[in-house]
Amino acid sequence: QKEVEQNSGPLSVPEGAIASLNCTYSDRGSQSFFWYRQYSGKSPELIMSIYSNGDKEDGRFTAQLNKASQYVSLLIRDSQPSDSATYLCAVNNWAAGNKLTFGGGTRVLVKP
Amino acid sequence: GAVVSQHPSWVICKSGTSVKIECRSLDFQATTMFWYRQFPKQSLMLMATSNEGSKATYEQGVEKDKFLINHASLTLSTLTVTSAHPEDSSFYICSPTGLSGTTDTQYFGPGTRLTVL
Numbered sequence: 332q333k334e335v336e337q338n339s340g341p342l343s344v345p346e347g348a349i350a351s352l353n354c355t356y357s358d359r360g361s362q363s364f365f366w367y368r369q370y371s372g373k374s375p376e377l378i379m380s381i382y383s384n385g386d387k388e389d390g391r392f393t394a395q396l397n398k399a400s401q402y403v404s405l406l407i408r409d410s411q412p413s414d415s416a417t418y419l420c421a422v423n424n425w426a427a428g429n430k431l432t433f434g435g436g437t438r439v440l441v442k443p
Numbered sequence: 444g445a446v447v448s449q450h451p452s453w454v455i456c457k458s459g460t461s462v463k464i465e466c467r468s469l470d471f472q473a474t475t476m477f478w479y480r481q482f483p484k485q486s487l488m489l490m491a492t493s494n495e496g497s498k499a500t501y502e503q504g505v506e507k508d509k510f511l512i513n514h515a516s517l518t519l520s521t522l523t524v525t526s527a528h529p530e531d532s533s534f535y536i537c538s539p540t541g542l543s544g545t546t547d548t549q550y551f552g553p554g555t556r557l558t559v560l
Contacts, residue, residue: 365548374536374554375487419486421549429540430477431549433486 334358335422337434344441350407352437354420357401363423364396364403368416369436375419379405410441446470449537449552456527457560464522464555466537472517473539477549478510481534493520517541527559 335356344350352366363382367375379394381387381403387394393406403422407414420434446469456462466476475494479487491512493499499512509531511523520539524531537552 367551372556374534374551377548377550380548428492429475430489430492431538433488435486 334432335420335434337418337420337437339435340438340440342437342439344407344410344439346410346412346441346443348410350410350414350439350441352405352407352418352420352439354403354405354434355401356403356420356422356432358422358424358427358432359398359401360424360426361398361422362425364394365421365423365431366392366394366403366405367419367421368414369419370416378418407439410439412441412443415439415441445539445541445550447537447539447550447552449555451555452553453556453558455558455560458528459526461523461525462527462557464524464535464537464557466520466522466539466552468518468539468541471539471541473514473520473541474517475540476512476514476520477538477540478512478520478522479536479538479551481536481554487536490522524557527557529559532557532559 366379369375381394381396391408395404417436417438419436421431448467450465478490481487490505491499491501493514501507514520536554538549
């Protein structure tokens with residue numbers, strides 16, 4: 332069983348709609364959760380970090396964390412074609428050496 | 444976010460040669476450096492972790508004698524791929540973390556695409 336799981340997609344979303352990405356993790360000791368966006372041929376760039384249960388909003392992005400269910404999600408509102416990329420979920424357990432564990436990524440396609 | 448540079452951004456080499464990749468943290472002191480590689484259509488895989496002035500710790504399955512990591516200063520770390528072979532062709536990305544970072548947030552360098560012929 333993979334430690335961090337994501338649906339590989341592609342997730343096809345009309346422009347202006349909401350894209351909903353999900354991520355589940357197996358390590359209950361995880362404390363930090365991150366969403367990265369990666370364009371083809373580029374390195375990941377940080378979108379959001381979340382540490383507490385609940386929602387965290389930043390512009391068009393909202394991260395949701397539910398530690399009891401071991402679930403973290405990312406919502407992208409008013410999706411734009413420039414949001415087309417692979418979104419990586421990453422999880423960190425500080426006690427395990429402060430190393431990020433990445434999911435396989437979800438490819439998002441925003442169609443004009 | 445942090446400013447990280449990698450050099451070169453891409454390199455093509457012949458099988459059997461060695462390639463050195465540099466990673467610099469430009470606006471903070473990187474006490475820890477993570478090196479990742481990413482094969483096409485796959486996610487990032489951690490190769491090794493190094494702390495400034497110490498030997499690197501390698502992940503299972505990563506040959507320490509093949510991937511030499513030097514982290515001699517707080518702003519520079521290097522990864523040398525020795526005797527490179529076509530299967531080493533990949534996207535190599537560094538991720539420094541340091542004293543001025545936000546808790547454990549990791550930022551990534553722009554990456555180096557290695558192609559071994």
